[in-house]
Amino acid sequence: MKGLTGAYVPGGSPLHRLPAGVKLAGLAVCCTALLLLRPPAALAVAAVVVAALYAVSGVGVTAAWAQVRPVRWFALALFGVQLVVADLSGAVSSTLRVVLAIALAGLVTLTTRTADLMAFLERCLAPARFAGLDPYRLSLLLSLTLRSVPVVAELATRVREAQRARGVERSPRAFAVPLVVGALRHADALGEALAARGLDD
Amino acid sequence: MIRLTDVHVRLGQREVLRGVTATLTERRVGVVGANGSGKSTLARLLNGLVLPSSGGVTVFGLDTRRHAARIRRGVGFLFTDPDAQIVMPTVAEDVAFSLRRKGLPREETERRVRETLERYGLAEHADHPAHHLSGGQKQLLALCSVLVLEPEILVMDEPTTLLDLRHSRQVAGVLRSLPQQVVVVTHDLPLLEDFDRVLVVDQGRIVADADPATAIGHYRKMMA
Ligand SMILES: Nc1ncnc2c1ncn2[C@@H]1O[C@H](COP(=O)(O)OP(=O)(O)OP(=O)(O)O)[C@@H](O)[C@H]1O
Ligand SMILES: [Mg+2]
Numbered sequence: 001m002k003g004l005t006g007a008y009v010p011g012g013s014p015l016h017r018l019p020a021g022v023k024l025a026g027l028a029v030c031c032t033a034l035l036l037l038r039p040p041a042a043l044a045v046a047a048v049v050v051a052a053l054y055a056v057s058g059v060g061v062t063a064a065w066a067q068v069r070p071v072r073w074f075a076l077a078l079f080g081v082q083l084v085v086a087d088l089s090g091a092v093s094s095t096l097r098v099v100l101a102i103a104l105a106g107l108v109t110l111t112t113r114t115a116d117l118m119a120f121l122e123r124c125l126a127p128a129r130f131a132g133l134d135p136y137r138l139s140l141l142l143s144l145t146l147r148s149v150p151v152v153a154e155l156a157t158r159v160r161e162a163q164r165a166r167g168v169e170r171s172p173r174a175f176a177v178p179l180v181v182g183a184l185r186h187a188d189a190l191g192e193a194l195a196a197r198g199l200d201d
Numbered sequence: 202m203i204r205l206t207d208v209h210v211r212l213g214q215r216e217v218l219r220g221v222t223a224t225l226t227e228r229r230v231g232v233v234g235a236n237g238s239g240k241s242t243l244a245r246l247l248n249g250l251v252l253p254s255s256g257g258v259t260v261f262g263l264d265t266r267r268h269a270a271r272i273r274r275g276v277g278f279l280f281t282d283p284d285a286q287i288v289m290p291t292v293a294e295d296v297a298f299s300l301r302r303k304g305l306p307r308e309e310t311e312r313r314v315r316e317t318l319e320r321y322g323l324a325e326h327a328d329h330p331a332h333h334l335s336g337g338q339k340q341l342l343a344l345c346s347v348l349v350l351e352p353e354i355l356v357m358d359e360p361t362t363l364l365d366l367r368h369s370r371q372v373a374g375v376l377r378s379l380p381q382q383v384v385v386v387t388h389d390l391p392l393l394e395d396f397d398r399v400l401v402v403d404q405g406r407i408v409a410d411a412d413p414a415t416a417i418g419h420y421r422k423m424m425a
Contacts, residue, residue: 008291010328113328114290115297146290150332154284189285192250196278196286197299197346198270 008113009059015111016057020120023108031101040089043096050100050107059110067106068099075099118143140199144190155182202226203247203354203384208256210242210405217242219405220256225384227397229376231413232386233420234402240386243402244358247384248276260354277352281359283339292334292342293318293327299346317349321375337368344375357385361392390417 010016015023037043054064068075075095082091109117118139125135159178168174203225210218218239234240245251246258249269258265260272280286289295296314305313318324321341326334334342340360347355357376361369373392376383385392393399399416401409401423409419 008328008330113294115294143289143294147288147331150330151284154332186285189280189282190288193280193286194288196248196250196273196280197288198273198302 009063009110011058013057013111015053020112020116023112024120027104027108030104034097034101040093043093046100047096050103053107057107057111063110068103071102114143114146151186152183155179204259206257208246208253208258210251211254217405221407223400223407223410228382229396230384231393231396231399232384232402233390233399233417235424238402239405240402241358244356244384244386247356248273248278275353277347277350277355279343279347279355279357279360281362283343286343287331287339290330292323292329292331295331295342296346296349299349313349317345321345337364340364340368340372352381354382355379359387360385361387361389393417
């Protein structure tokens with residue numbers, strides 16, 4: 001989640017200085033390459049390259065770990081399943097492939113400001129203008145989504161705590177209803193705040 | 202200058218404001234009243250977020266019904282819950298969002314953002330995700346995003362309700378130092394002590410309108 005929510009780490013590394021578009025294109029190419037790499041040895045080399053990129057970026061170990069941490073159980077499960085249906089080398093390579101792709105995507109968000117990603121996206125979405133869509137609004141939608149992830153996550157934590165305090169821990173309905181109501185209320189307030197900040201002028 | 206003329210507001214089945222008339226020219230105006238008395242509705246009228254069902258509201262001599270956009274450019278609004286009004290993922294980006302329509306060169310935008318964040322002690326958090334800030338810091342960020350536009354009037358709906366003593370003092374201090382006209386809805390009575398004028402709202406009407414000591418005295422008696 002942290003990787004999703006603007007965990008930009010300020011810095012002056014070459015990776016920070018690359019334009020957002022170049023990084024995104026690089027990410028796409030690398031992920032394709034990861035899919036095509038078969039031999040585990042090649043993937044091991046890829047892992048070293050990714051680690052080197054992280055070292056160059058200077059974001060630190062904590063930030064790096066935060067990128068892959070959310071998928072650690074998924075990676076473990078994937079490894080287990082692959083071990084059963086394939087063999088050890090197959091399990092190692094498919095797990096490594098997923099983890100490396102996520103680490104690379106995380107590296108892009110760690111070294112790119114959301115504003116730069118948005119500006120790039122806005123340029124890419126420029127053709128949408130012909131379909132009657134406003135590229136600025138589309139990229140704003142993306143920012144609002146990024147901003148809303150931690151807000152709703154926090155809301156979910158508060159609801160869970162409130163349920164626990166009242167001893168209704170296991171009821172999905174007692175969790176979902178206040179969460180949805182809270183999310184809708186947040187959406188309402190956000191709309192009002194955008195109007196107050198002059199979005200519709 | 203803000204002028205309300207016999208304003209009624211109906212929301213759903215309820216008549217939330219029932220004949221409010223007032224002319225606000227003082228630099229510091231406070232609004233107090235019981236829960237549900239209509240204070241937030243009154244505040245929202247001032248920048249056209251709520252429109253009167255009858256009567257009229259003019260700000261800078263313009264009617265909120267017809268000039269809401271122009272009025273919002275001159276009236277900054279601070280909500281109680283900063284999470285709702287921070288719309289960008291990181292601190293500096295949220296302040297920059299306010300400036301986007303100014304058409305300033307990038308360096309100028311960055312300079313103004315930096316200056317504003319510095320003034321309110323958030324400079325070191327410029328590139329942090331907004332959700333890493335404490336509640337009080339989030340409210341300061343929301344304030345920065347409003348003040349960077351240098352509005353002529355600032356309306357605040359319970360700006361200190363979610364803050365601890367230190368942060369609410371900080372906001373109170375900021376409030377005192379602001380050159381513009383400020384209208385503050387609050388339950389934080391000490392905040393209003395040195396205000397120029399305080400309105401007491403009850404069941405959709407202004408029932409007292411005086412200096413802070415007199416108005417708050419009336420409010421206390423009413424709530425007893
Ligand atoms: N959209 C709505 N539809 C119907 N009734 C509403 C709506 N919004 C507010 N109200 C009602 O209007 C009344 C006044 O609301 P308002 O938010 O202005 O009160 P307030 O004085 O700000 O209260 P508080 O101190 O609790 O913030 C309340 O009784 C509320 O239930
Ligand atoms: Mg209110």
